[in-house]
Amino acid sequence: MLMSNSDRPARLHFMANGFRVLAPGDHVVCAVSGARIALDDLRYWSVARQEAYASAQIATEAMASE
Template identity: 80%
Template sequence: MLMSNTDRPARLHYMANGFRVLAPGDHVVCAVSGVRVPLDELRYWSVGAQAAYASAAIASEALSPR
């Protein structure tokens, strides 16, 4: 039986210039806002935290030193 990746979160390994899919899915969840980010729209992540972010503003806030 074929499994659909629709409406299923992907598990990714984030690298400096991209990411590797560890478990298939169609989106990831923003580590800060909880918003679903489709994989084809994913542009912001942290290699160190291994976390995805929904926007540049959210990523900047999350990654700025406190």
């Protein structure tokens, strides 16, 4: 039986120019806000922290605190 990936967080490995799916799912969770981010909408992440961010503003604020 095939299992659906809907409503299941994916596990990703973030790289400089993209990401690799380690465990299938349909979204990731923003490390700062806790918002769900659909994989198709994921644009911002930190390679060093291996975290996803929901917006450019959130990513900038998170990286400024490094």
